[in-house]
Amino acid sequence: MKYTLKNKNVQITASTFGGELNSLLSKKNNLEFLWNGDEKYWKYHSPILFPIVGKVKDGRYIAENKEYELPQHGLARTKEFKMIEKDENHVVFELLWSEETLKVYPYKFSLKLSYELLENGVKVGYSVTNLDDKDIYFSIGGHPAFMCPLFENESFEDYYFELNKKEHAKIMILDSNTGYFSRTESEFLKDESIINLNLELFKSDAIVFKNLKSNLITLKSNKNDRELSMDFTGFPYLAIWTKPTGAPFVCLEPWYGHADFADFKGDITEKAAIEKLSIGTEFTASYNLYIK
Template sequence: MNTILKNGVAMAEIKKAGAEIVSFKRLEDGTEYMWNGDETFWPSHAPVLFPIVCAVVNGEIRVDGKTYQIGNHGFAKWSEFELVEESDTKAVFKLTYNEETLTKYPFKFDLFITYTLVENKLEVKYKVDNIDDKDIYFQIGTHPGFNCPLDKDTQFEDYYLEFEKEETLERFFMDKTNVVISGKSDTLIKDSKILPLTHELFYEGALVFKNINSSKVTLKSKKSAKNVVLSYENLPTMGIWQPKNAPFVCIEPWYGLADTDDYTGEFKDRDRMIHLKRDESFECLHVIEMN
């Protein structure tokens, strides 16, 4: 059974598989802000990416000279979480390492995801504890898909992303295996807060940004008052993605990045890795605000 969080303004629904939000809805008019998971385009809603973001070359990581097979975005999105705390407006989910995870990722961890509903905002907080007897390394990221258009009287090309600060966004490209193509990039915007959205923008895959100055980005349209504000902390990189011509867009703050297509090194030496010593913790969060 899915977990329901509800107040007088909004309702959120989260499933145990992946501790994934499947719905975030405004009660006043029934507007749904999250993608519905239609398999025609993409069967997910907002998976957590752990212990890697995107992909590794040949689906392999190397730890102390030993090779492990791990899939795109890691395994947390497929894992059954334990619901360890629940109230009308808060739910805490936990994933602990097990024999299966150790065959893919040889580190012991606890991953907590806490959902808190406050008026029209849903806070999603992530906490990783190192419970191993050695240092651990990982990446973590978010992947929420937002309906776009949000209003029946608008279309996708009416929407744009508005960043909190002026940005010069250099886009990096990924190949079909979801690793970064070495030496290929393009500047999408320069000294601007606005990134206009078109379907064609995503025909070569996700937009990957290594450096984002803003801690907030808004999906909005000049033709509708409805918008989504996504704010985030301790998630310094970002992906923006849409399957071809889909009626939604994913805004994905990450702490992490895919391998480059020529990477052959150890897991701990990959770009944008989090390093935790024994008994240390890492925290990050993002907040979805519906308007």
């Protein structure tokens, strides 16, 4: 089931399948900013990554002294959520633990995704509540994809990202063959705020930053004045990705957690950047998207 919300500037559509944002439309010029999900390239629009981000080592992990298997980015993006709250400005979807989820993730949880209209964008909210009788462990992240280029007479290379602060930033090294991180990092930004887009950037998969000073990143073009911004305040990791073979979209991914290191031993409680949630407590996070 899909739900559409709109104000004078923005129209969004979100689906109960995967709790996924499907559309982010500028009403001023009838321009779609969110990727259309063309399966020729990538079938998603803005999937939720839960309870893992990226890959677990060998597709398996250990929790509560038992081995489990999870696919890349976890279980939530292919589940049917329930719409539990809606008015003219916001909608909330929920995914609850089930006997099926317990087979791959041995924790009882509530995962809520919320979409709230802003004057020129949308606020995307995450809530994880521990419904179990023990601590639960998880990672969570966003994976929204944006049209790039926006117009037919442009190329991917006409676009660039601008951070709101100059950065001395390294990127984590991801092995494109395995999907796991090494313990080394590579120099990337040197007192810079601009990232010019080209496919060479993504030859080893995503570009992943940790603990940037910036909290705002904007997708801009040398050929037009349209802009897409993400405020990712609070998220410790930010990834940028497109298919290294080329695709007309680019993803901005705010994460709590990341794919495993190549030397990970498998115990979820020892997983790098894992979130731990005690009994009856709630984790919340959100990011904002703005269009111009």
